[in-house]
Amino acid sequence: xxxxxxYGVVKGSLKLNRGRVTKKSTKKPKKSKKKTSTKQQLxxxxxxxxxTPTKTxxxxxxxxxxxxxxxxxxxxxxxxxxRDQVKDFNDKLERAPEQHDMPRVGG
Numbered sequence: 001x002x003x004x005x006x007y008g009v010v011k012g013s014l015k016l017n018r019g020r021v022t023k024k025s026t027k028k029p030k031k032s033k034k035k036t037s038t039k040q041q042l043x044x045x046x047x048x049x050x051x052t053p054t055k056t057x058x059x060x061x062x063x064x065x066x067x068x069x070x071x072x073x074x075x076x077x078x079x080x081x082x083r084d085q086v087k088d089f090n091d092k093l094e095r096a097p098e099q100h101d102m103p104r105v106g107g
Contacts, residue, residue: 055063080088090104 086105093104
């Protein structure tokens, strides 16, 4: 009695690609053979009269602002030596309440 139902039943986990067979593509891309006239080739070789801008005015302004901020940050870091920075940090820790007590930094 159980044999008549076993023909159409697949036991095991669900396999979604059971009926499909995937083939590997063996087609090669076609090379396009496009002939251009000599007049067109001469036109392509000549550089354009006016260079086209690669950035808009807003992009140039943004880049200038980033550069200026970077220079300001470098100047700010260069003002103090490492010893001065450690001294300022230790002074800040001395003024802080004891609940945030951190050991002093040597330097």
